[in-house]
Amino acid sequence: MNTTISFEPETLTIEQTLLDEILRAADVVGELYGVKNSEVSITLTDDEHIHALNKKFRGVDRATDVLSFAFRESDEPTIIGADFDILGDVIISLERAKFQAAEFGHSFLREVIFLEVHGLLHLLGYDHIDEEERFEMEAEQRFVMNKLGIAR
Numbered sequence: 001m002n003t004t005i006s007f008e009p010e011t012l013t014i015e016q017t018l019l020d021e022i023l024r025a026a027d028v029v030g031e032l033y034g035v036k037n038s039e040v041s042i043t044l045t046d047d048e049h050i051h052a053l054n055k056k057f058r059g060v061d062r063a064t065d066v067l068s069f070a071f072r073e074s075d076e077p078t079i080i081g082a083d084f085d086i087l088g089d090v091i092i093s094l095e096r097a098k099f100q101a102a103e104f105g106h107s108f109l110r111e112v113i114f115l116e117v118h119g120l121l122h123l124l125g126y127d128h129i130d131e132e133e134r135f136e137m138e139a140e141q142r143f144v145m146n147k148l149g150i151a152r
Contacts, residue, residue, distance in 0.1 A: 001026045001027050001029065001030030001035065001036055001037075001039070001040060001109065002037075002038070002039040002040070003022070003027075003039075003040050003041075003042060004039070004040070004042070005019065005022060005023070005041075005042050005043075005044065005085055006041070006042075006044070007042050007043070007044050007045070008044075008045045008046075008049050009018040009045075009046070009049070010045055012044060012046065014092065014094070017109075018108075018109055018112060021109060021112075021113055021150075022042060022090065022113065022116055024148070025113050025116050025117060025120075025144075025148055026040060026042070026116070026120065027146065028053030028147055028148055029117065029120045029121075029124075029144060032143075032144065033124055035038070035085065035087065037085065038046040038085045038086070038087045039085070039086045039087065040086075040087045040088065040089070040090065040120065040133060041088070041089045041090070041122065042089075042090045042091075042092065042116065042119075043089065043090070043091045043092070044092055044094055044096050045091055045092065045093055045094065046093060046094065047063035047093050047095040047096060048063075049091075049093075049134070050064055050065075050067060050091055050092075050093040050096070051063040051064075052061050052137045053091060054066055054067060055131055057069070061070075063093060063095070063096060064093065065092070065093055065096040065100060065115055066090065066091065066092050066093070066096075066115040066116075066118055066119045067089075067090070067091040068088065068089070068090050068091075068119040068120075068122035068123055068127075069088050069089045069091075070087065070121075070122065070123045071086045071087060071088040075135040080097060087120070087123040087124070088123045089115060090120060090122075090123065091119075092112060092115045092119065094112070094115060097112045097115055098111075102115070104152070105152075106152045109150070110150050110151070110152065113145070113148065113150055114141065114145060114150075116137065117141055117144045117145060117148075118137075118141060121137060121140055121144075122139065126140055
């Protein structure tokens, strides 16, 4: 998958091993779901920035761990001549991920990748609004995390 990673604020940094795992996870999702020729943008951010986005786009006045904005659900123009499908954007709060990793008793890497997978599945149309959808999405998350070899 063609994955673009950005940081907001730009001063945020992560270890190269985590960056490599983020790219690998996107590639694995691309292979597993038949979207390997797609494009996704992943923004790694802090609680302040994701809070602002959550408030602006979802009307929720608090930080969250991950947001997904599917390109297919918007009124974006069709891109003619592109050799790939644009899936959308995933925004991950590294602050939330660090807190949740400690809270759940697993690694920071595992939490960031889990949030990425969760966001990517949203871009592919999975959701957890009702119980049936939640069970399906949770099963898909476990499936992908197992394929990645990243355990709790």
